[in-house]
Amino acid sequence: MNDTTILEAVDLRKAYGHGLQRMPILDGIDFRVRKGDFVSVVGPSGCGKTTLLMALAGLSQPDTGEVRFRGQPVTQPPQGLAVVFQDYSRSLFPWKTARENVIFAMRDTAQKTRQERRDRADELLAAVGLKEFAQKYPWQLSGGMQQRVAIARGLASESDLLLLDExxxxxxxQTRADMQDLILELAQRFDQTCLLVTHDVDEAVYMADKVIVLSRRPTSVATEIPVDLGKRRDQLATREQPGFLHARHEVMERIRSYRSQMAG
Amino acid sequence: MTRALLWSRGAVSLIFVLALWQAVALSGAVPAKFFPGIPAIIDGARQMIATGELPRNEILTLGRALTGLVLASVAGIALALLSDASPFFDRGFRTISSLLQPVPPAAVVPMAIFALGLGIKLYIFIILLVSIWGPYLNGAAALRAVPREQILTGRMLGLSPAAIMFRIKLPAAMPQIFAGIRYAAAVSLIAVVVAEMLAGRDGIGFLLVRKSFSIRIPETYALMFVTMFNGVLLALLVNLARRVLTGWHVRQTGASK
Known part of the structure; x- marks a missing residue:
């Protein structure tokens, strides 16, 4: 391991069920995420992306293999790692306002006064463009706004690594394109390494420095495709660059080969 | 729909019921002696207020119902939390709860009098027996239904199982728990009046039996109206607590209408 690796998956294997019912989900996953990188993970549907994410986050243990975060084996959710879930309407606390939701995720509450925590929460909400909505409850906000609150909450835990689950x-x-740019901007500004799980190939390539393509279940890493487009992305210009089109083509081709295998 | 409109609607339907009552009483379809009109009933109530027996017994009954309801709610929530935390307890208690739920309070009162005497212990016991299930069953179901993402969010923040229980699952379950408490409030009033009727020393239930056995018809009806009033009062109190403790949910469901 070189010292810029922040997250490492080593031969992760996991199966559900027993005996004849036993179904292997993860079949030897290996990859590394370097500090400061934005890595996308894509794969055919039903390939165990969620299972992988749960293992990476320390929320479930693999049968064999290991996840290492900053070089330490992950056996429980480690400090410095935050997850933004797909279903924002279920992950935010409806009895708390946007600000209270963000404050909830602050870990070092003992060292901060009430006012300091409030100010920090408002700062994070301003960063996701919700300055005026701090006092609103999640159910008073649109879907995109709720997901912004969830991202602000992820940042509030002072993480280095954000796991973004679709x-x-x-x-x-439209919201999607805006949010992609917002996430890229926040990753830079708050110095976050990001691992984005998505089923959208265009999104995976547009956001990432590296795309990890997963195989069909039982899942392993099919290939890793570097995306050399620099850190600055633009919804129009980036998507027209030959580098983007090339990477997109390769990812698509890989995934399509699994789909046609399934059909055949 | 505005609140004023809802209130006036409630008032209109109350007046309608009273008018219908009075019309039946005046029509002669039922013997007037056994179905007095509203003025006679009001008069009966006034007499019981003048002698002091209505206020004295009303305070006793309301006090018992309210104490029992608070204890049943706290105990029901505590059992729901235990059920959620321990599958072992949940299994065991589920059997006990399905055995106890169908027991009618009237069947238990005579034995309970011997065991617990005629004091507040008797009433608390009877109310617990019938009122605990609303908060318990609703609480246990709601705790099980807390979105997985909310619990995982707690785990990612390194919260202990106890912190996840009290800071995430319990607040998430509160609205449904209150639905159970609202039901328990009505049941606790029935239970306390039944127990008073059988235990026979004081309270609205006792007064009801005494008045009907001495064929004081208007007073008996007046007392039945008092039990209805008590139901409304207790429901209002529960609603107040609900607004204080889960105001967010009251507004959420209000906003979606």
Missing amino acids: PLAAVDA
Whole structure:
């Protein structure tokens, strides 16, 4: 391991069920995420992306293999790692306002006064463009706004690594493009390494420095495709660059080969 | 729909019921002696207020119902939390709860008098027996139904199982628990009046039996109206507590209408 690796999956294996019912989900997953990188994970549907994410977050244990975060084996959710879930309407606390939701995620509450925590929460809400909505409850906000609150909450835990579990799957197309740019901007500004799980190939390539393509279940890493487009992305220009089109083509081709295998 | 409109609607339907009552009483379809009109009933109530027996017994009954309801709610929530935390307890208690739920309070009162005497212990016991299930069953179901993402969010923040229980699951379950408490409030009033009727020393239930056995018809009806009033009063109190403790949910469901 070199010292810029922040997250590492080593031969992760996991199966559900026993005996004849036994179904292997993860079949030897290996990859590394370097500090400061934005990595996308894509794969054919039903390939165990959620199972993988749960293992990476320390929320479930693999049968064999290991997840290492900053070089330490992950056996429970480690400090410095935050998850933004797909279903924002179920992950935010409806009895708390946007500000209270963000404050809830602050870990070092003992060292901060009430006012300091409030100010920090408002700062994070301003960063996701919700300055005026701090006092609103999640159910008073649109889907895109709720997901922004969830992202602000992820940042509030002072993480270095954000695991994003299909965070934009449930928002409309226009909001989606805005949110992609917002997430990229926040990753830079708050110095976050990001691992984005998505089923959208265009999104995976647009956001990432590296795309990890997963195979069909039982899942392993099919290939890793670097995306050399620099840190600055633009919804129009980036998507027209040859590098983007090339990476997109390769990812698509891989995933399509699994789909046609399934059909055949 | 505005609140004023809802209130006036409630008032209109109350007046309608009273008018219908009075019309039946005046029509002669039922013997007037056994179905007095509203003025006679009001007069009966006034007499019981003048002698002091209505206020004295009303305070006793309301006090018992309210104490019992608060204890049943706290105990029901505590059992629901235990059920959620321990599958072992949940299994065991589920059997006990399905055995106890169908027991009618009237069947238990005579034995309970011997065991617990005629004091507040008797009433608390009877109310617990019938009122605990609303908060318990609703609480246990609601705790099980807390979205997985909310619990995982707690785990990602390194919260202990106890912190997840009290800071995430319990607040998430509160609205449904209150639905159970609202039901328990009505049941606790019935239970306390039944127990008073059988235990026979004081309270609205006792007064009801005494008045009907001495064929004081208007007073008997007046006392029945008092039990209805008590139901409304207790429901209002529960609603007040609900607004204080889960105001967010009251507004959420209000906003979606």
